[in-house]
Amino acid sequence: MNENSHENVFELISNNYYDLTTAEKRIADYIIADPEHVQQAGISDLADACGTAMATVSRFSRKLGYDSFSALRIAIAHALSSQSSNAEFLTGKITMEDTFEDECQKIHTADLAVITQTYNLINEKIYMKAVDMLLNAKRVVCMGQGGSVIIAMEAAHLFSTVCGKFTCIQDSHMQVITISNMDENDVLLYFSYSGSVRDMMENFALASARGVKTILFTRFPKSPGAELADIVLQCGSSESPLQLGSIPARLSQLFMLDVLFSEYCRRDYDTAKESRKRIAHAISEKHVE
Numbered sequence: 001m002n003e004n005s006h007e008n009v010f011e012l013i014s015n016n017y018y019d020l021t022t023a024e025k026r027i028a029d030y031i032i033a034d035p036e037h038v039q040q041a042g043i044s045d046l047a048d049a050c051g052t053a054m055a056t057v058s059r060f061s062r063k064l065g066y067d068s069f070s071a072l073r074i075a076i077a078h079a080l081s082s083q084s085s086n087a088e089f090l091t092g093k094i095t096m097e098d099t100f101e102d103e104c105q106k107i108h109t110a111d112l113a114v115i116t117q118t119y120n121l122i123n124e125k126i127y128m129k130a131v132d133m134l135l136n137a138k139r140v141v142c143m144g145q146g147g148s149v150i151i152a153m154e155a156a157h158l159f160s161t162v163c164g165k166f167t168c169i170q171d172s173h174m175q176v177i178t179i180s181n182m183d184e185n186d187v188l189l190y191f192s193y194s195g196s197v198r199d200m201m202e203n204f205a206l207a208s209a210r211g212v213k214t215i216l217f218t219r220f221p222k223s224p225g226a227e228l229a230d231i232v233l234q235c236g237s238s239e240s241p242l243q244l245g246s247i248p249a250r251l252s253q254l255f256m257l258d259v260l261f262s263e264y265c266r267r268d269y270d271t272a273k274e275s276r277k278r279i280a281h282a283i284s285e286k287h288v289e
Contacts, residue, residue, distance in 0.1 A: 009075040010035075011117075012064045018196070018222045024060045026050045031076065039077040043069045107247075114248040115255050117236030122259065130215050130231050131263045134159075137187040137213070142168040143175050144191035145199050151191045151217070151253050158261050161279055162272035172199050179203055184211035192216065193235070193249055195223025204228040217253050233260070 047054045061072040144152040156168035169178045195218035216229035226232045235252035265272040
């Protein structure tokens, strides 16, 4: 096979998603949604399922670096087999026939897999640069749209236990107002799984005009948002950009957030320790004896 033979095909699809045509994205979405079927399907079957021509499937395969659809199909089978030693619990998909134990094991396997995938995507130099940016910022504003706001809120809450300069803005109008009053001493910490939300693009354009530094948590390093961000931190998961947010997708970002927070505290240990001590004392007054 080619130079991509040892690279996970799902990683290739995610990394190149925004370089694909509309028809090719339909193929990518179908593969991500049902890889078990694709590894056994013929090229005509996949083309029919995606409403494309067989030539488009072949072009899609070559764009990922595979010589043919057959080579792509082998890569999908290899990626699936490497995810777990128990083929029955590869995807985390729940069926009506599953027992409760089956259900728990599938979810456990899927959640562990996405954290491992995210761990393998961590680039130490990029994370160190992100931590430097957060440490040197006058203030850090956490944002997101839709379900990503939940992760942004968690980020602001977590970092606020060691530093008072972290906040979260949820409303889209307030996001624009806030960014308009930020400057080159501030950092925008943004969460967007797809990296292609309209409000995010508008916010990034405004942040750039204001000289605000930006850090983006996303699955897709070639997404429109990633092209605008100063630093991109990539998470793992097996969703296309148009799928609704799943627990594994959020877990992957929480894992990244935990790594970022841990390194931030380690770099400013005394300040973090003293802050957490003060907060713990204040919160203790909220508890009932």
